[in-house]
Amino acid sequence: MPMFLNEDQAMLRDSAREFLKSEAPVSHMRKLRDEGCKDGFRHALWKQFGEMGFTGILIGEDDGGLGLGHVEAGVVLEEIGRNLSPSPFLTTAVAGVSALNHGGQHLKDKFFPGILAGETVLALAIDEHAKHRPAQIATKAEKSGNGFKLSGKKQFVVQGASADALIVAARTAGAPGETDGITLFAVDKDAANMSIDNTRLVDSSMAAHVTLDGVEVDGDAVIGEVDQGWQVLAALLKAGRAGSAAELVGVGSGAMDMTVDYLKQRKQFGRLIGEFQALQHRAAHLYSEMEIARAAVLKAQQLLDEGKDSADIYVSVAKAKAGRSANLAVREGVQMHGGIGMTDEYDIGFYMKRDRALNEFMGDANFHAGRVAEIFGY
Amino acid sequence: MSDLDQFRTEVRAWLEENCPAEMREPVRGDDDVCWGRRNWKFKNEAQKLWLDRCVAKGYTVPDWPKAYGGAGLSAAETKILRQEMARINARPPLSSFGIWMLGPALLHFGTEEQKVHYLGQIARGEIRWCQGYSEPGSGSDLVSLQTYGEDKGDHWVVNGQKIWTSYADKCDWIFCLVRTDKTNKYQGISFLLFDMETPGVTTKPIKLISGNSPFCETFFDNVVVPKHQIVGELNRGWDVAKYLLGHEREMISGGGLGDGAPSLGAQLKNSIGTNGLGQLDDGILRAELAQFDVDALAFKAMAERFGDEMKAGKGHPAQPNMMKYAGTELNKRRHELVMAGNGSDALEWESEASKGGAKARNWLRTKANSIEGGTSEVMLNVISKRILDLPGA
Numbered sequence: 191m192p193m194f195l196n197e198d199q200a201m202l203r204d205s206a207r208e209f210l211k212s213e214a215p216v217s218h219m220r221k222l223r224d225e226g227c228k229d230g231f232r233h234a235l236w237k238q239f240g241e242m243g244f245t246g247i248l249i250g251e252d253d254g255g256l257g258l259g260h261v262e263a264g265v266v267l268e269e270i271g272r273n274l275s276p277s278p279f280l281t282t283a284v285a286g287v288s289a290l291n292h293g294g295q296h297l298k299d300k301f302f303p304g305i306l307a308g309e310t311v312l313a314l315a316i317d318e319h320a321k322h323r324p325a326q327i328a329t330k331a332e333k334s335g336n337g338f339k340l341s342g343k344k345q346f347v348v349q350g351a352s353a354d355a356l357i358v359a360a361r362t363a364g365a366p367g368e369t370d371g372i373t374l375f376a377v378d379k380d381a382a383n384m385s386i387d388n389t390r391l392v393d394s395s396m397a398a399h400v401t402l403d404g405v406e407v408d409g410d411a412v413i414g415e416v417d418q419g420w421q422v423l424a425a426l427l428k429a430g431r432a433g434s435a436a437e438l439v440g441v442g443s444g445a446m447d448m449t450v451d452y453l454k455q456r457k458q459f460g461r462l463i464g465e466f467q468a469l470q471h472r473a474a475h476l477y478s479e480m481e482i483a484r485a486a487v488l489k490a491q492q493l494l495d496e497g498k499d500s501a502d503i504y505v506s507v508a509k510a511k512a513g514r515s516a517n518l519a520v521r522e523g524v525q526m527h528g529g530i531g532m533t534d535e536y537d538i539g540f541y542m543k544r545d546r547a548l549n550e551f552m553g554d555a556n557f558h559a560g561r562v563a564e565i566f567g568y
Numbered sequence: 569m570s571d572l573d574q575f576r577t578e579v580r581a582w583l584e585e586n587c588p589a590e591m592r593e594p595v596r597g598d599d600d601v602c603w604g605r606r607n608w609k610f611k612n613e614a615q616k617l618w619l620d621r622c623v624a625k626g627y628t629v630p631d632w633p634k635a636y637g638g639a640g641l642s643a644a645e646t647k648i649l650r651q652e653m654a655r656i657n658a659r660p661p662l663s664s665f666g667i668w669m670l671g672p673a674l675l676h677f678g679t680e681e682q683k684v685h686y687l688g689q690i691a692r693g694e695i696r697w698c699q700g701y702s703e704p705g706s707g708s709d710l711v712s713l714q715t716y717g718e719d720k721g722d723h724w725v726v727n728g729q730k731i732w733t734s735y736a737d738k739c740d741w742i743f744c745l746v747r748t749d750k751t752n753k754y755q756g757i758s759f760l761l762f763d764m765e766t767p768g769v770t771t772k773p774i775k776l777i778s779g780n781s782p783f784c785e786t787f788f789d790n791v792v793v794p795k796h797q798i799v800g801e802l803n804r805g806w807d808v809a810k811y812l813l814g815h816e817r818e819m820i821s822g823g824g825l826g827d828g829a830p831s832l833g834a835q836l837k838n839s840i841g842t843n844g845l846g847q848l849d850d851g852i853l854r855a856e857l858a859q860f861d862v863d864a865l866a867f868k869a870m871a872e873r874f875g876d877e878m879k880a881g882k883g884h885p886a887q888p889n890m891m892k893y894a895g896t897e898l899n900k901r902r903h904e905l906v907m908a909g910n911g912s913d914a915l916e917w918e919s920e921a922s923k924g925g926a927k928a929r930n931w932l933r934t935k936a937n938s939i940e941g942g943t944s945e946v947m948l949n950v951i952s953k954r955i956l957d958l959p960g961a
Contacts, residue, residue, distance in 0.1 A: 193873035194882055450956050465960035467949070473958065474951035478890045482863075482870045489869035504865065511866040555862075556855075562865070563858040566831035568848050 191492050193485065199265055206269040209242055214275035216537045222276060223394040229352040230396030231276040233309075240308020245283045248291070248429070253302045259495035260284075260429065264436035264487060271440020274537075274544050276395060278311045280437060281348050285430035286312035289357055289374060292422040293413040297376055301355070313353035314426070315344035315377075315400050322346075322553040324359070324423060325369055329402060331360035337408035338362070340375065343401050348551070350398030351388035354379055357426070358402070362417050369420040374413040381405045393543040428505050431552045432494055435487045435505075435512035438548050442480050442516030445523040445541040449473070452527055469526060476515075476522055483508075483515035503565050506558040513548075513555035520545040575645055579652045586621045587658045590614035594657065596923075601663045604693025606740050619693055622661035629667055629691045632675065636683050637691025643879035665734070666690035666697040668819045670743050673759075673812040677800040686761070698764070699816075700730040700744030700786060701809070708946050710745075711753055711806065715788060717746040717760065724748065724760070726768075726791040732940065736771040736784035739764055743812075746793075749803050759805035761797045768792075778932035779917070779925070816941045817888040818878075821871070821895030832864065832902060833857035836909030853908060860905055867898055886954035893947035896937035903931040 195203060214235055222232065239245050247262050249255025256262075263284050270279060282305060290297055304310025316324055329342025340360050350356060356377045364371025377384065383406070387399040414422040450473055453464030463469055490508035493501035520542040524531040531538045549555065591614055595601055599611050602619050610616040622628050625639060631646045632638025641649065653660075671690050674683055689695040706713040715728025726746055736742070741763055749756030764771070768791040773781035800808045833848065836857065840848045848854035874891055877883035906927060907914045914931070916922035938944040952958045 192876040462959045464958040470952035470958050471948040474948040478894045482866045485870035485873040486866035507862050507865045510862045559858040559862050562861050566834040568833040568837045
């Protein structure tokens with residue numbers, strides 16, 4: 191597979207670019223923020239995602255989807271990143287669907303039609319602490335009748351208060367730190383004994399603290415096999431990490447483009463500031479880093495789509511590289527905009543906030559560099 | 569089976585049968601790979617056999633047309649050949665500036681006669697080429713070069729001096745930038761080819777901080793160059809030079825990929841030592857190595873993307889400058905970490921254990937990566953101007 195988008199993928203990129211630029215540009219996100227939108231996204235936009243076919247990218251053709259891959263999902267995510275478009279696409283249509291693809295047909299039948307229609311929203315309840323440490327999951331799922339009783343606390347559950355169901359990772363066996371003994375559950379939002387505390391994050395997205403206090407679910411809620419949830423979780427995480435890396439590339443590119451444009455407009459000392467070599471070299475370095483990040487992300491997506499084992503390491507490379515590069519883009523972006531970059535009125539600050547949240551999502555650049563070292567055995 | 573799958577099967581079988589076992593060992597020194605020249609001293613029989621077989625097949629320059637010594641392979645086929653060679657760790661049968669630099673320029677700018685003559689020699693490893701670009705007063709500002717060729721009707725008489733001529737003392741011919749019009753800066757330079765044995769050519773190796781002398785000063789004292797030995801048009805040598813620099817930058821950028829080992833951190837595990845968890849027992853160095861491995865793998869993906877895009881004619885024409893910048897900076901970082909990871913062992917300069925100070929000398933050599941072929945700062949200038957379209961760059 192050559193390392194660039196094929197014709198179909200390029201067409202998809204063009205239509206995603208046009209769609210998001212017109213339906214959900216940065217001003218759309220600003221409006222939701224100003225209104226104090228409690229969902230952090232518009233259900234109407236999600237519906238449009240369904241009409242565009244985006245929500246079915248990773249759903250198999252047998253289940254009514256497009257049966258495409260992570261490269262295609264990434265193409266949409268990069269445009270989402272560039273426009274800072276709030277949507278449940280990453281959590282629901284990418285990570286959530288990747289988990290459900292490992293689940294029984296009854297779960298697919300339950301959720302996929304709603305996702306395809308852009309109606310159903312899934313949230314991911316994985317993290318339990320401020321830092322992403324999936325193997326440390328302590329939330330308990332005890333056998334109860336023909337089902338399970340879930341107890342524990344989750345945080346950074348993006349759009350948790352607006353979701354129809356939560357994918358909850360819990361421990362049916364083993365101790366925190368072990369990968370065996372984890373099980374994934376699809377828990378309906380109305381389940382008893384579950385409290386969802388909705389919180390706004392720095393980037394105006396909404397995330398929840400979720401407390402499970404003996405939440406009863408029946409056996410049908412298990413995604414995949416009991417105690418063997420690590421494989422399902424790994425699929426969910428790989429999809430989510432590669433996807434957030436693609437979105438980061440969009441965020442970084444959006445910030446970089448804005449900044450380079452600004453260098454061509456702003457005058458000081460009687461010249462365009464883009465004439466100063468001190469700024470030119472930093473912009474050129476940033477360009478180089480963003481190009482490399484984009485290549486790393488595409489490589490990870492291609493390996494995922496080919497089902498290669500090396501996808502695992504490249505997903506971490508992609509998340510780490512995209513995280514660092516996008517972070518550089520937003521920092522340089524604010525600095526090179528000068529005073530105006532500090533104002534709420536200007537969009538560059540939104541890029542900085544989104545980058546921060548996405549970097550943290552499913553493991554930051556340090557976490558993923560650490561994973562690379564671990565996989566290489568040092 | 570698709571045609572490409574079929575091709576892969578054939579190539580694999582051919583390599584299996586024809587690549588000698590000795591040529592599947594890692595490259596340790598410069599002479600482990602044949603550089604070709606008039607009187608190349610083969611290191612062993614296997615090296616000669618490997619070259620002969622590849623020459624016969626056109627595999628020293630697989631993507632060149634058959635008429636010029638290549639195998640006429642498509643981009644996809646060439647990629648497969650490289651993958652299959654990498655799979656068995658096959659050494660390149662022939663390495664040379666002729667292949668990477670002059671060849672592509674001749675393919676683009678040469679006359680049919682020049683192509684048949686010079687490209688054939690390059691493909692067969694008969695002539696080793698050096699590059700006469702930089703001068704003592706013209707480094708980053710290459711276009712200010714002063715070496716002058718005086719028009720004498722059917723020939724030029726060249727006088728001047730070049731510097732940083734790689735392996736000039738070991739080369740047979742030179743491709744050289746010579747001023748042929750003193751009144752026009754950019755359009756007053758011609759791209760000339762001549763024999764290093766021409767009377768008036770002398771070379772003097774320059775001893776570097778590594779203790780080695782891969783570069784020379786090269787002097788021209790009334791050197792006669794016949795008019796048919798020009799590539800491209802008179803006074804338009806800068807076009808050829810720029811085209812060729814693109815290929816040089818592409819080649820140098822490959823250095824960032826290292827020797828093919830996927831992880832520098834893993835490679836340095838023994839020398840650094842590990843703690844009870846099996847992690848490097850220097851936490852800060854481990855973190856630096858992990859960041860490096862991330863960047864190296866990401867750059868590897870970039871190199872693959874760059875290659876695929878260039879072959880498909882999709883990449884930005886100034887992208888080699890970005891690759892050169894990123895690749896050389898990465899390679900310098902790699903060697904800083906190799907030195908840090910090997911501690912005082914890597915300081916040894918002469919001992920047998922250190923193979924004559926190989927690590928230290930290689931580390932010092934890499935410092936030139938971001939200087940030769942255009943400094944990192946010049947690369948950033950080019951990116952600013954040609955890719956980002958920044959004003960006044």
